[in-house]
Amino acid sequence: MTTAVQGSRSRLPVLDRRWLTPIGVVLALVGAFLLMYLGSCSTVGAGTCDRFSQGEDQFINALTVGGMYALIALGYTMVYGIIELINFAHGEVFMCGSFVSWGLLTNLGFTGPISDPLLLAGVLVLAFLVSMVVMGVVGVVIERLAYRPLRNAPRLTPLITAIGVSFILQNIIFVGISNSFVNSPQIIPNPLLELGAIHIRLINLFVIVLTLGLMTALHLFINRTSLGRAMRSTAIDRDAAQIMGVNINSTIALTFFIGSALAGAAGVVQGLYFGVTQFQIGFQGGLKAFTAAVLGGIGNTTGAAVGGFIIGFIEVLASTYGYGRWSEAAVFTTLVLVLVFRPTGILGQQLADRA
Amino acid sequence: MTTDTVPTRQRPSTDGQPLLRLTDIHSYYGNIHALQGISIDVFRGEIVTLLGANGAGKTTTLRTIHGLIHPKKGKIELDGRDITTMPAHEHVRVGIGQSPEGRRIFSRMTVMENLQMGGYSRKDKAGLHEDYERVFDLFPRLRERRSQAGGTLSGGEQQMLAMGRALMTRPTLLLLDEPSMGLAPILVEEIFAIMKDINRQGTTVLVVEQNALMALGAADRGYVLQTGTIVRSGDAKDLLEDPEVQKAYLGG
Numbered sequence: 001m002t003t004a005v006q007g008s009r010s011r012l013p014v015l016d017r018r019w020l021t022p023i024g025v026v027l028a029l030v031g032a033f034l035l036m037y038l039g040s041c042s043t044v045g046a047g048t049c050d051r052f053s054q055g056e057d058q059f060i061n062a063l064t065v066g067g068m069y070a071l072i073a074l075g076y077t078m079v080y081g082i083i084e085l086i087n088f089a090h091g092e093v094f095m096c097g098s099f100v101s102w103g104l105l106t107n108l109g110f111t112g113p114i115s116d117p118l119l120l121a122g123v124l125v126l127a128f129l130v131s132m133v134v135m136g137v138v139g140v141v142i143e144r145l146a147y148r149p150l151r152n153a154p155r156l157t158p159l160i161t162a163i164g165v166s167f168i169l170q171n172i173i174f175v176g177i178s179n180s181f182v183n184s185p186q187i188i189p190n191p192l193l194e195l196g197a198i199h200i201r202l203i204n205l206f207v208i209v210l211t212l213g214l215m216t217a218l219h220l221f222i223n224r225t226s227l228g229r230a231m232r233s234t235a236i237d238r239d240a241a242q243i244m245g246v247n248i249n250s251t252i253a254l255t256f257f258i259g260s261a262l263a264g265a266a267g268v269v270q271g272l273y274f275g276v277t278q279f280q281i282g283f284q285g286g287l288k289a290f291t292a293a294v295l296g297g298i299g300n301t302t303g304a305a306v307g308g309f310i311i312g313f314i315e316v317l318a319s320t321y322g323y324g325r326w327s328e329a330a331v332f333t334t335l336v337l338v339l340v341f342r343p344t345g346i347l348g349q350q351l352a353d354r355a
Numbered sequence: 356m357t358t359d360t361v362p363t364r365q366r367p368s369t370d371g372q373p374l375l376r377l378t379d380i381h382s383y384y385g386n387i388h389a390l391q392g393i394s395i396d397v398f399r400g401e402i403v404t405l406l407g408a409n410g411a412g413k414t415t416t417l418r419t420i421h422g423l424i425h426p427k428k429g430k431i432e433l434d435g436r437d438i439t440t441m442p443a444h445e446h447v448r449v450g451i452g453q454s455p456e457g458r459r460i461f462s463r464m465t466v467m468e469n470l471q472m473g474g475y476s477r478k479d480k481a482g483l484h485e486d487y488e489r490v491f492d493l494f495p496r497l498r499e500r501r502s503q504a505g506g507t508l509s510g511g512e513q514q515m516l517a518m519g520r521a522l523m524t525r526p527t528l529l530l531l532d533e534p535s536m537g538l539a540p541i542l543v544e545e546i547f548a549i550m551k552d553i554n555r556q557g558t559t560v561l562v563v564e565q566n567a568l569m570a571l572g573a574a575d576r577g578y579v580l581q582t583g584t585i586v587r588s589g590d591a592k593d594l595l596e597d598p599e600v601q602k603a604y605l606g607g
């Protein structure tokens with residue numbers, strides 16, 4: 001009955017458009033590595049310094065830190081995507097997550113590396129599970145008490161309660177646990193692994209695999225499951241979602257649960273990788289992750305993941321070139337530049353857009 | 356596309372308990388008194404149309420039925436059951452589906468995902484697959500474009516998708532808000548033919564329309580809304596002949 005007019009095919013017959021993204025990613029990674037390679041050894045006298053392995057270390061360090069920022073950034077972007085709120089308490093959720101894992105590991109009596117692989121695996125699973133579930137629930141409670149009652153209020157109001165919630169969480173840790181740094185057990189042993197030409201420490205490998213795994217799981221959840229579709233539809237048109245039978249209150253709660261659980265996971269990573277935590281790390285960690293979310297396009301989950309890694313690279317590059325004390329300034333300059341010149345971010349403003 | 360083999364349609368009975376009954380409904384937007392005590396009955400198997408000028412309150416009526424707005428006064432019953440305070444997301448489960456004003460399809464989701472959203476509350480896998488096929492048979496264009504983003508469809512295709520999505524809820528009562536809006540005349544005919552088809556297959560329809568001539572031609576009965584009150588109601592044929600209605604809505 002209808003004759004479909006076939007649109008003309010892509011003008012690049014060899015290079016299918018599907019390949020543009022992976023090729024771009026590979027080029028960006030190679031470029032980042034080159035920058036690190038060239039910057040290595042700039043602060044110490046050459047000769048004794050192996051540029052390649054230094055560059056390699058920095059590169060892996062950037063992927064690890066970037067992965068942690070990406071995990072936090074996903075929560076900012078998911079919440080913004082669904083209720084257009086910047087959840088400024090989110091950095092504090094990350095901070096509390098690091099304390100949950102600290103409390104659990106120290107109470108179980110661990111102080112250093114666990115050499116028994118089975119025990120190590122069990123303890124890691126436990127630490128992540130507990131921190132993610134606890135922080136997920138905290139996120140749901142924050143939404144219920146501080147944001148839901150204000151859903152139809154002027155947009156500035158929930159922003160103010162968000163800052164209030166931030167202070168409350170900081171205060172709980174400050175008064176209840178410690179007003180300064182606490183040492184978090186680094187339970188992952190630290191041998192240097194050789195995977196072909198790549199030298200990588202176990203903790204870095206673990207964090208990189210974990211973050212990529214969580215991101216893939218989130219991506220599949222959002223794009224392939226019925227609940228994920230409910231989340232996306234609520235983000236696009238709340239009334240239309242409701243008439244399809246979506247309970248938007250529980251969908252929004254689910255979004256807070258997932259976002260906060262990912263921040264809880266990032267909190268565990270903070271303790272395992274850096275070995276310390278403190279009641280104020282949520283502020284800077286949160287702000288960097290927020291920068292990552294804005295950089296990738298707030299509301300866009302793929303963008304948040306990409307943005308997290310870019311922030312990791314910017315930060316590590318700054319120290320590679322001997323400007324380590326300026327790394328924060330570099331990250332926030334990026335935030336300002338993005339907000340001024342490209343407020344919708346690199347990938348645009350969509351929840352779970354298929355990249 | 357229409358099933359010409361179906362025997363001539365029996366006029367549904369308007370005795371007994373209506374499928375949907377609105378009694379003295381008052382709805383507000385803040386201080387604006389948008390519905391000022393309207394009563395409407397829709398009987399099982401009927402096509403009923405709700406007519407009225409811009410701003411009369413037609414969309415508000417559908418939103419009120421669907422629980423997106425809760426009336427300050429009055430009662431909504433579905434099959435005798437009081438659903439006045441039921442939350443919006445539970446309406447699909449009692450058999451109310453809607454193609455809303457302005458289509459409201461999920462722009463950044465594919466055609467297929469939009470249809471899946473229509474089936475969101477359903478658990479019957481087999482029935483769902485049957486209904487995807489039924490929707491694709493009614494709207495072959497959607498089958499061709501199943502993996503295209505909803506927002507990139509043409510206006511007419513979006514209207515088909517909005518109707519298909521509503522059908523995926525497998526409604527006993529289908530609410531249609533201006534299904535002909537912005538469509539070329541030939542497509543309007545097609546949409547109305549499909550609506551009659553859906554009705555013949557057993558779905559009761561309450562349709563809001565600007566296009567009074569088409570709507571009254573297809574409907575069994577009609578109501579005319581004016582600034583939040585019902586000013587006329589009756590058989591579609593009688594409304595077509597009514598000089599007041601002709602003057603106001605049929606340009607006669």
Ligand SMILES: Nc1ncnc2c1ncn2[C@@H]1O[C@H](COP(=O)(O)OP(=O)(O)OP(=O)(O)O)[C@@H](O)[C@H]1O
Nearest residue numbers: 384387389407408409410411412413414415416456
């Ligand atoms: N969200 C809202 N806030 C305030 N007033 C509203 C809102 N929506 C509708 N109204 C008002 O309620 C009245 C009824 O609107 P409604 O949308 O139901 O009209 P309608 O009959 O569907 O009109 P149209 O044919 O233009 O779609 C109008 O006066 C309108 O201005």
Ligand SMILES: [Mg+2]
Nearest residue numbers: 413414415456
């Ligand atoms: Mg309307």
